[in-house]
Amino acid sequence: MKWRYLKQQLFFLTVRLSALVIAVAIGGFLVYIFVNGIGAINWEFLTQPPRDSMTKGGIMPAILGTFYLTAGAIIIALPLGVASAIYLSEYAKGGTVIRIIRVGVNCLAGVPSIVFGLFGLGLFVVFLKFGSSILSGALTLAFLILPTIIGAAEEALKAVPQTFREASLGLGVSKWQTILRIVLPSALPGILTGSILGIGRAAGETAPIMFTAAAFFTAKLPQSIFDEVMALPYHVYVLATAGTHIEETRPLQYGTVLVLVALVLGIDLIAIVIRSYMRKNKGW
Amino acid sequence: MSRKVKEIIIKNVFLLFALVSVVILALIIIFLFVEGVPIFGVVSVTDFLFGMEWYPTYDPPEFGIWPLIVGSFVVTLFASLLAVPLGVLSAIYIAEIAPPLIKEIFKPVVELLAGLPSVVLGFFGMAVLAPWMQETFDLPTGLNIVNASLVLALMAVPTISSISEDALYSVPQEFKEASYALGATRFETIARVIVPAALSGISTAVILGMARAIGETMVVLMVAGGAAAIPESIFDSVRPMPASIAAEMGEAPFRSDHYHALFATGVVLFFLTLGFNLIADYVSHRFKEVGSATL
Numbered sequence: 042m043k044w045r046y047l048k049q050q051l052f053f054l055t056v057r058l059s060a061l062v063i064a065v066a067i068g069g070f071l072v073y074i075f076v077n078g079i080g081a082i083n084w085e086f087l088t089q090p091p092r093d094s095m096t097k098g099g100i101m102p103a104i105l106g107t108f109y110l111t112a113g114a115i116i117i118a119l120p121l122g123v124a125s126a127i128y129l130s131e132y133a134k135g136g137t138v139i140r141i142i143r144v145g146v147n148c149l150a151g152v153p154s155i156v157f158g159l160f161g162l163g164l165f166v167v168f169l170k171f172g173s174s175i176l177s178g179a180l181t182l183a184f185l186i187l188p189t190i191i192g193a194a195e196e197a198l199k200a201v202p203q204t205f206r207e208a209s210l211g212l213g214v215s216k217w218q219t220i221l222r223i224v225l226p227s228a229l230p231g232i233l234t235g236s237i238l239g240i241g242r243a244a245g246e247t248a249p250i251m252f253t254a255a256a257f258f259t260a261k262l263p264q265s266i267f268d269e270v271m272a273l274p275y276h277v278y279v280l281a282t283a284g285t286h287i288e289e290t291r292p293l294q295y296g297t298v299l300v301l302v303a304l305v306l307g308i309d310l311i312a313i314v315i316r317s318y319m320r321k322n323k324g325w
Numbered sequence: 326m327s328r329k330v331k332e333i334i335i336k337n338v339f340l341l342f343a344l345v346s347v348v349i350l351a352l353i354i355i356f357l358f359v360e361g362v363p364i365f366g367v368v369s370v371t372d373f374l375f376g377m378e379w380y381p382t383y384d385p386p387e388f389g390i391w392p393l394i395v396g397s398f399v400v401t402l403f404a405s406l407l408a409v410p411l412g413v414l415s416a417i418y419i420a421e422i423a424p425p426l427i428k429e430i431f432k433p434v435v436e437l438l439a440g441l442p443s444v445v446l447g448f449f450g451m452a453v454l455a456p457w458m459q460e461t462f463d464l465p466t467g468l469n470i471v472n473a474s475l476v477l478a479l480m481a482v483p484t485i486s487s488i489s490e491d492a493l494y495s496v497p498q499e500f501k502e503a504s505y506a507l508g509a510t511r512f513e514t515i516a517r518v519i520v521p522a523a524l525s526g527i528s529t530a531v532i533l534g535m536a537r538a539i540g541e542t543m544v545v546l547m548v549a550g551g552a553a554a555i556p557e558s559i560f561d562s563v564r565p566m567p568a569s570i571a572a573e574m575g576e577a578p579f580r581s582d583h584y585h586a587l588f589a590t591g592v593v594l595f596f597l598t599l600g601f602n603l604i605a606d607y608v609s610h611r612f613k614e615v616g617s618a619t620l
Contacts, residue, residue: 049512
C-alpha cells in the first residue's frame with residue numbers, strides 16, 4: 042500500500058521538476074540577455090544608424106525595417122485571414138472543399154520558414170521581379186502568419202454564441218449583415234489577440250526574409266517598398282556570424298538581441314493580457 | 326439585385342479568400358519544383374538523395390545531400406529525447422497538478438517561450454552555450470549536435486506542451502471520477518486513465534514538435550557547426566538541410582546548379598515536414614478521443 046503513494050510522490054516530483062526546468066531555462070535566458078544587453082542600450086543605440094562597418098553606432102535602420110516588414114505582413118494577412126475564417130466558421134457546411142481548405146491551412150502552418158524563404162525568392166523576388174525588397178519580404182511573412190491568423194479568428198468566431206446569430210436572423214436581417222454587425226464585433230477582441238500574436242511571429246522571423254528583403258547594411262533608409270531593408274533578426278545573425286569583429290561587437294549583439302526580445306515578447310504579452318482580460322470579462 | 330443573389334455572391338467571395346491558403350501551398354510546391362528540378366539534369370535523384378558528398382562549390386561539384394538529411398534527423402531525434410518528456414510532463418503539470426495560481430503564471434511562460442525568435446535562441450547557443458561546452462568538455466568546437474539539440478528542444482517544448490495540454494483537458498471529467506471512485510490514486514488515474522485517453526492528442530503534439538524541430542533554420546544554422554559529413558559522435562558538427570539552404574543561397578550564383586540543388590533540398594525538406602504534418606492530421610482524426618457516451 043505504501044508503495045502506491047511513494048510512486049505517486051515520485052511521479053509528482055518528476056513532473057514538478059520538468060516544469061521547473063522549463064521555467065528556469067526561460068527565466069535564466071531572459072535574465073542573461075537582459076543583464077548583458079542593457080549596457081548597450083541608450084538613446085544613440087536606438088536612434089542612430091551603425092557606423093565604422095557596423096562596429097559602432099546604433100540599430101535604428103534595423104528597427105525601422107522590422108517595423109515596415111511586420112506592418113506590411115499584417116496589412117496583407119489580416120483581411121485574408123479573417124475572410125478565410127469567416128468562410129470556414131460561418132458559411133462552410135462540411136464536404137470536400139472544406140476538407141481541402143482545412144488540410145491546406147494545416148499544411149501551410151507546418152511549412153518550414155526557410156521553405157517560405159525559397160518560395161518568396163522564387164515567386165516574388167525572381168518571377169514577379171519585385172527584387173529583394175520590403176514588398177517581397179512582407180508578402181512572404183504574410184503567408185507565413187496567415188494560418189496563425191485564420192486559426193485565431195476562427196476560434197474567436199466560433200466562440201460567439203449561436204443565439205446571437207439566431208436572434209439577428211430571426212429579426213429578418215440577412216446573413217451577411219448578421220456577420221458584419223453582430224458576429225464580427227463580438228469576435229473582434231479574439232481576432233485582435235490572434236493578429237497580435239501574428240505580428241510577434243513576423244517580427245522575429247529571420248529565415249523567410251534572408252533571401253527576400255533583408256540587407257546586410259543599407260547606407261540610406263528605404264525610400265519605397267521596392268527597397269531592401271535592414272531588419273532586427275537578420276542584424277543579430279549578421280553581427281554574430283559575419284565579419285572580423287565578432288568578439289568586439291558582442292555588446293552591440295546583446296543590445297540588438299535585447300531590443301528584439303523585448304519587442305517580440307512585449308507584443309506577445311499584450312496579446313496574452315488582452316486575452317485573459319477578455320476571458321474574465323466576457324459579456325455572455 | 327435580389328437579396329438572395331447578393332448573399333450567394335458574398336458567400337463565394339469568402340470562399341475565394343479561404344482558398345488563398347490552398348493556392349499558396351500549391352504555389353510553394355510549384356516554385357520549389359520549377360527551381361529545384363533542373364538539378365536532376367546534372368545528378369540523378371538517387372545520387373542526389375543518397376550521395377555521400379556535398380561539395381557544391383568544388384570543381385567538379387558534388388551534390389549528394391545524404392549527410393544533410395542525416396544531420397537533420399540526428400538533431401531532431403536528440404532534441405525529441407529531451408523535448409518530448411519535458412513537453413508532455415509540463416502539460417500534465419499544467420492540466421492536472423499545478424495549483425491554480427502557478428498555472429496562471431506557468432502557462433503564459435511556456436507561451437512566451439514559443440514566441441522567442443529562433444535567431445535569439447541560436448545566438449544564445451552560439452555565444453553562451455558553445456564556449457561553455459567547449460571549455461567544460463574540452464571539445465574542438467562547441468557548435469555541435471548536443472548544443473543544437475538542446476536549443477532545438479527548447480523550441481519544440483511549447484508546441485508539444487500546449488497541444489498535449491489541450492488533449493489532456495478534453496478527457497471527460499467522468500473518466501477521472503470513475504477512476505477515483507474505484508479507489509485509484511491521482512497518479513494511477515493520470516497514468517492509466519487520463520494519459521491513455523489523451524494519447525492521440527499527445528502523439529499529434531509529439532509529431533508536430535518534431536516537425537517544428539526538423540524545419541527550424543536559424544538554430545541549426547548558427548549552432549550545429551555546419552560540417553557536411555555523417556557524424557561519428559554526438560559532439561561532431563552537422564549541417565542539417567535548412568542550415569545548408571540558408572548558408573549557401575546567398576553565395577550560389579543565380580540559377581546555377583548549386584542554386585537548383587538548394588531548391589531541390591527545399592523540396593526534400595518540404596515533403597518531409599508535410600509528411601509529419603499529414604501523419605499528425607491523420608492520427609488526430611483517426612484516433613480521436615471517444616466521448617463518455619460512446620463507451
